Amino acid sequence: MNNIMIDTGNYIAAKAAVMAQPEVVAAYPITPQTTLVEGIANYHETGEFKGEYICVESEHSAMAACIGASATGVRTFTGTSSHGLLLMHEMLHWAALARLPVIMCNINRVVGPGWNIWADENDSISQRDTGWIQFYCSSNQEIFDTIIQSFKLGEDKKVSLPVMINYNAFILSHTSMPVYIPNQKEVDDFLPKRKPVWNLDVNNPITFGNMILPPEYERVRKEMQDSQENAKKLIKDISKEWKNKFGRYHGDLLEYYKCEDSDYILLSMGAIGAESKVAINNLRKKGIKIGLARVRTFRPFPKEEILKISKNSDLIIIDRNISIGMEGALFSEVKASLFGKSDSKVYGFIAGLGGKDVTFQDIEKMCEKVINGKANNMEWYGIEGV
Amino acid sequence: MAIKEIPTEECYMPGSAACPGCPATMALRIVFKAIGKKMMMIVPACCTAVIESMHPNTSFNIPTMNIAFEAAAAGASGVEAGLRKQGKDDITVVAWAGDGGTYDIGIQALSGALERNTNFIYICYNNQIYSNTGIQRSGATPYAAWTTTTVGGKTEYRKEMGEIIQAHHIPYAAQACISYPEDLYKKIRKAKQMKGPKYIEIMAPCPPGWRFGMERTVEMGTLSVETGAWALYEFENDEIKFNGISKLLLEEKIKPKPIEDWIKLQGRFRHLFIPKKDVKKLQEIQDHTNQIWERYRKCYL
Numbered sequence: 001m002n003n004i005m006i007d008t009g010n011y012i013a014a015k016a017a018v019m020a021q022p023e024v025v026a027a028y029p030i031t032p033q034t035t036l037v038e039g040i041a042n043y044h045e046t047g048e049f050k051g052e053y054i055c056v057e058s059e060h061s062a063m064a065a066c067i068g069a070s071a072t073g074v075r076t077f078t079g080t081s082s083h084g085l086l087l088m089h090e091m092l093h094w095a096a097l098a099r100l101p102v103i104m105c106n107i108n109r110v111v112g113p114g115w116n117i118w119a120d121e122n123d124s125i126s127q128r129d130t131g132w133i134q135f136y137c138s139s140n141q142e143i144f145d146t147i148i149q150s151f152k153l154g155e156d157k158k159v160s161l162p163v164m165i166n167y168n169a170f171i172l173s174h175t176s177m178p179v180y181i182p183n184q185k186e187v188d189d190f191l192p193k194r195k196p197v198w199n200l201d202v203n204n205p206i207t208f209g210n211m212i213l214p215p216e217y218e219r220v221r222k223e224m225q226d227s228q229e230n231a232k233k234l235i236k237d238i239s240k241e242w243k244n245k246f247g248r249y250h251g252d253l254l255e256y257y258k259c260e261d262s263d264y265i266l267l268s269m270g271a272i273g274a275e276s277k278v279a280i281n282n283l284r285k286k287g288i289k290i291g292l293a294r295v296r297t298f299r300p301f302p303k304e305e306i307l308k309i310s311k312n313s314d315l316i317i318i319d320r321n322i323s324i325g326m327e328g329a330l331f332s333e334v335k336a337s338l339f340g341k342s343d344s345k346v347y348g349f350i351a352g353l354g355g356k357d358v359t360f361q362d363i364e365k366m367c368e369k370v371i372n373g374k375a376n377n378m379e380w381y382g383i384e385g386v
Numbered sequence: 387m388a389i390k391e392i393p394t395e396e397c398y399m400p401g402s403a404a405c406p407g408c409p410a411t412m413a414l415r416i417v418f419k420a421i422g423k424k425m426m427m428i429v430p431a432c433c434t435a436v437i438e439s440m441h442p443n444t445s446f447n448i449p450t451m452n453i454a455f456e457a458a459a460a461g462a463s464g465v466e467a468g469l470r471k472q473g474k475d476d477i478t479v480v481a482w483a484g485d486g487g488t489y490d491i492g493i494q495a496l497s498g499a500l501e502r503n504t505n506f507i508y509i510c511y512n513n514q515i516y517s518n519t520g521i522q523r524s525g526a527t528p529y530a531a532w533t534t535t536t537v538g539g540k541t542e543y544r545k546e547m548g549e550i551i552q553a554h555h556i557p558y559a560a561q562a563c564i565s566y567p568e569d570l571y572k573k574i575r576k577a578k579q580m581k582g583p584k585y586i587e588i589m590a591p592c593p594p595g596w597r598f599g600m601e602r603t604v605e606m607g608t609l610s611v612e613t614g615a616w617a618l619y620e621f622e623n624d625e626i627k628f629n630g631i632s633k634l635l636l637e638e639k640i641k642p643k644p645i646e647d648w649i650k651l652q653g654r655f656r657h658l659f660i661p662k663k664d665v666k667k668l669q670e671i672q673d674h675t676n677q678i679w680e681r682y683r684k685c686y687l
Binding site: 023026051052057060061062064065067068069070071072073076091201202204205206208209210211212213216 | 403423424425426428435436438439440441442444446447448449450451452453454456457459460461462463464465466467468469470471472474477494495497498501502
């Protein structure tokens with residue numbers, strides 16, 4: 001049964017979260033995430049969301065409450081953005097180390113000062129080492145599908161890690177698009193009830209998270225890394241299962257677009273990834289063999305897949321973030337993936353920080369600069385006088 | 387009630403890593419006995435995170451989850467909601483935090499959980515310092531007390547956390563002391579029977595933190611009550627009832643012991659006696675204590 005809902009990224013995310021039927025949502029409002037939690041609050045009021053909605057007094061408490069609830073064995077969801085995500089930072093580590101599959105949407109927004117509520121990925125990029133799986137979405141349909149898929153992924157005992165679904169402020173969070181919504185039974189069939197790996201239980205009184213010696217702690221870290229590796233295969237399996245069941249596919253770790261015969265492959269994330277497809281089409285019309293590999297998962301990072309596509313292509317990276325003192329984070333990670341194994345040239349652009357528009361024309365200009373041999377190793381795009 | 391009515395079963399087990407004479411362990415024994423095995427405890431950074439022993443062992447026979455320093459009440463909110471949604475309504479959720487995690491870094495999450503009417507018991511064992519990190523000042527540290535961050539003695543008076551809690555108008559709040567186990571037991575039992583947020587604060591004199599011998603913990607608690615440095619009371623339905631010796635002090639049926647009787651036994655106040663007795667400062671502390679009790683009388687008698 002096809003049911004089309006035309007709505008903004010946040011309301012679509014609220015719909016997906018509610019259809020996953022978490023027992024507990026704990027959240028604190030922040031622009032531009034607000035309509036997501038308002039959406040869930042409305043579903044709570046109408047009874048469509050039957051779980052508990054805890055209106056906590058901060059994002060730190062939102063994540064702490066999700067951790068507490070998740071530790072009792074139930075399914076949990078939250079959403080945040082920018083400063084809210086940063087305030088959660090300590091608890092992001094906590095959730096991942098506790099191996100609790102909290103699922104969270106983060107609406108990528110600029111970090112202040114000065115105050116700015118537009119799209120920028122530095123908020124979530126700066127959380128990359130917390131142990132969370134990170135998805136970056138490029139359409140509202142992908143937001144819906146990825147949220148449902150993320151519950152299945154994070155809650156799988158081979159993964160048992162929290163998952164962050166990122167999408168750009170306003171470009172997706174506040175833009176309406178038609179989205180195919182499966183019915184509840186279809187979602188339930190795809191996503192069975194959570195079976196926790198561990199939980200607080202009066203009949204099995206364990207103490208969780210007490211003091212731990214270095215060898216044991218190191219083993220915990222190794223297990224987390226192994227689980228992220230396991231997630232790579234599972235993301236592929238789940239994407240395939242979703243495709244077979246619902247006929248939609250957004251890629252798995254990467255989404256490939258016209259990569260087969262390409263001399264150049266563009267790598268980008270989030271909304272820029274969607275805009276890039278238009279640029280690729282236009283450049284191809286000009287006879288340039290160029291494709292797109294949109295990075296969907298920043299963690300686990302698709303290093304094997306990127307190495308593979310670099311065999312016959314030079315790579316162009318666009319980052320809507322910067323690791324100050326180094327370069328764009330995606331640029332760094334791509335180069336690390338190729339190190340010693342590939343002769344490809346890699347070019348990095350920083351673009352769209354602070355929510356600055358990155359249009360397909362901009363993307364074409366960046367690509368053409370590389371193709372014309374005029375690009376430096378790392379470029380700032382679109383800053384006057386630079 | 388008589389002490390023999392307290393259950394003999396222990397959930398506080400051997401293998402704990404507590405200091406000798408630790409007041410937190412005394413309180414934990416009573417709390418476990420009063421609530422029984424159908425409880426879950428959320429512990430932020432505090433001495434108890436050490437007391438509970440090292441992974442993969444534990445000295446607690448109840449499910450316990452450690453959480454970040456400022457997150458006890460928020461974590462407990464999540465545990466409570468998770469249990470309720472599974473129909474496990476007969477389990478008592480307890481947040482167990484020190485005064486640092488309660489008065490200072492955890493006050494926001496605590497206030498939020500109380501305001502949201504979370505059905506749990508928040509217990510603060512108050513040893514008046516950051517003891518786990520090695521005796522630094524907290525919002526609960528009394529005036530003039532030495533700590534490693536108030537080397538010349540603290541220059542501010544402590545917060546009245548009890549009054550902050552009362553401003554939330556929760557169903558039940560109480561102050562207790564490890565030296566009065568029956569009183570503590572009764573207060574925990576009462577809290578267990580009630581729905582909504584309950585707050586219990588336990589005076590917990592810390593031998594290494596306060597600089598007294600490990601055999602004097604109970605005596606130090608008793609003196610804190612007898613001198614009026616600490617008050618035993620219950621706050622129920624917006625009404626406050628002092629109990630035990632504190633009731634007699636409030637009603638002026640007995641005279642408090644001089645505050646000096648409590649202070650002089652603690653090394654953290656030694657600079658008030660050595661090399662020369664600081665009569666002025668001691669009088670200041672006594673006057674402040676008297677003022678607090680005058681205020682109590684005005685408000686609660």
